[in-house]
Structure formats: structure tokens, C-alpha cells
Amino acid sequence: MVIRSTFIILLMLSQVFQAISAETGRDPARWQTNIDAFLATDQEQPTKPGGVVFAGSSSIRMWDLKKSFPEGGFLNRGFGGSEIIDSTHYFNDLIGKHKPRLVVFYAGDNDVANGNTAEQVHADFRAFVEKFKTELPDARLAYVAIKPSIARWSMAETMKSANNLIAADCAADDQLTFVDVWSVMLGDNGTPKPDIFLGDGLHMNEKGYELWAELLRPHLQ
Template identity: 45%
Template sequence: MKILFAWLLALVSGLAYAQNTHTHWNGAIEAFETSDRAHPPPQHAVLFIGSSSIEHWKSVAADFPEVKVINRGFGGSELGDSTYFADRIIKPYQPRAIVLYAGDNDLYDGRTPQQVRDDFAAFVRKVRSFDRGVAIAFISIKPSVARAALLPKIEQANELVREYAATQKQVTYVDVFTPMLGADSKPQPRWFIEDGLHMNRTGYALWISKLKPWVDAHGR
């Protein structure tokens, strides 16, 4: 009985911890909802969602002028955060397609490559629960200078996600990892601002070149 009680207590504590971790972002999500009420976003657009690489992409609408886009990135977030808030910042838009960048912070915070793959699979299941046919693109985790020590885990996580995506309909792995590496297979400062983590315009230009065929094909 004591063992069962301890197990239940640990389970409840773990669930409470996970919920508290997600609800840290309530302010950002409420800001999106307030903006949506004031200026309703287009339905059936291409939704860009994920962490700071999406949040900082202020020119995303201009970069994909042939399609309607919505940016719902919130900096510092992990894969599970986008899944947790999907009912509030994905479902209402009825997106035609979803572009996701996340997993970077997950690895930095200690999650394993396998957990990143599993968390992406959970994201796919969640959004497919209210739109079974929505197309999803996963932008590979970038090889940043600031997180060069994580490069082996980043590469492994990307490969696991790529393998998973290959088993799913309308789920695409978009490789930006490989072209962002130098000839020495190391992260390159040329793509990043001074912090070595967030991208400059050159970095986004590379992403655009890799994403544009997919976005144009699925966003019309």
C-alpha cells in the first residue's frame, strides 16, 4: 500500500510539474488570443509555430507572399508547449498547413533525442485529432554556435524525427541542419547574430530557400 501511495504521489507530482511548466506560457498565449480578437487572422493559412526561431521571424508573411501565413512562435518554448496549447493557438485557425520549429530548447534543457522524437509524434497526434489531413513540416534542429556541444544530440534527434516523418502521411522533415554546417561539419557563425543562437537575415534566407517549395505547395 505504501509503495502504491508513493507511486501515485510521484505521478500526481509529475503531472502537476508538467502542467506548471506549460502554464508558464499562459501570458504569451493570452496575448495571441487578445490579438486574434482585435484582428482576426486568416482561416486556412500556413501556421508557423514553435520557439524563438519562429517568434523572431517577423518577416515571415513577406517571405512567403504567395500564401496566407500566421506566426505563433513563443520564444523559449519546447515541443510539448505547442502540443499543450494546440487547442488555443492551432485549432481555432484551421490551418491548411503547419510549419514547426522546436526541439532546440528541449535538448538544451536535458531531454533526450528519443524524447524529442516522441514529443513530435505527440504533436502530430494532437493536431491530427482535430484535422486528420493537415500537412505538417518539421524544420530540423539547427546547428547553432552557442549550442555546439549539443551537436551529436541534435544530429541524433533530427535523424529520429526524419525516420518518424517518413512513416507518416503529410509529415515532412525539412533539412536545414546539413546546409548550415561548414565544410568542417561544424556550426558556422555566418548564419547567426552575436549570441550565436538566433539567426540573422542570411540564416533565414537559407531557411526560406528550403521551405518555400513545401509552403507554396501546401499553402494554396
């Protein structure tokens, strides 16, 4: 009876771990429902070439672009929880089909939180850039640095290392721009400003997005 009970417990734990792995694994297919929703919107509201596409994870998804940039013409294709590889996998559906002149991209935050090294984040960024250059050879890419946050401050060193690697790539390529939001999001004590975040200490409030908008505005022309 003890052996049987132990086996059942181990089996249940195994199923839990499998579920967690499926949820946090690097399988872009888990985002298909989100992508299908974007495709349906594209059918109803087709876009014109030459615009600006904002893509990436929840910091993009939650951004009220109309409020930050009332001039309009910007498309939000962020989906929360995603990593760089997810936007690479769905590049054509999210970005390429719209033929933008500029792509504003934020991802890498979740990558680090999910255990990826700075070197892996850098490699994934390079794969994204390769896809970007293949599909949109005449467009520009503005990469928004992985942001510091209260909730993930323990991961700051890995994030800074990834940012440095990516910034070096951007500095060497006229088609790429590195938008350094890290510095402006820190207070005088060198830690994330508490007044620019929502209660979860991870996602930004309106004040946080104002900082981003100010830094990005010169690159949107």
C-alpha cells in the first residue's frame, strides 16, 4: 500500500512538472490563439505599408500607443509572456505582412525570467535580426533594452549583460537602433523607480510609458 501510494504521488508530481514544462517551455505554438486573433483583426482592419509596428511581450501589449503617440499610424502586435523566439517564429504574421518602415521591438525580459542566459538572449536576438533583414531589408529596427523592474531586480546582472551584447550589435549596424531605457528607469539609489510601475512591480504605469515614449519619439520619424 505504501509503495502504491508513493507511486501515485510521484505520478501526480510528474504530471505537474510536465504541465509546468509545457507552460514555460520554448514552444512558440502555444501562442497560436493570440496570433489567430491578430490575423482576424488584420482581415477586418487592413493596414497600409510604410507604418510602424510595435512588437514583443507584455510591455508592448499593455502600451496605449494612441495615448503616447496621438498622431497615429502605429500598430501594436505585442503578446504577453512571449520571448524573442516567439516573435521570430511568427514574424511574418505579426510584422512582415504589414511591410512597416520601422519595427519597435521589446522582448528578452521573459527570456531571462525563464532561465535563459545573456548569451542565449543575444543569440535569439541575432536570429530575430536575421529574419527581420530577410523579410524587411529596407526597414529599420529599434530594439528597446530589457527594462529593470522591482519584481525581477535579482536578475539585473543577466539583463544588463544581454543588453550590452545587443547594444554592441546595434552600434555596428546602421539598420538597428538600441533604445536604452534602463538608465532612465533607475532612481538616484541605482534601483528601479517605484513610481513608474503597477502594483506587481513588473509592468509599467502611465508614467513609465511616458519615459519610453520620450526616448522613442526621435526614432519614429
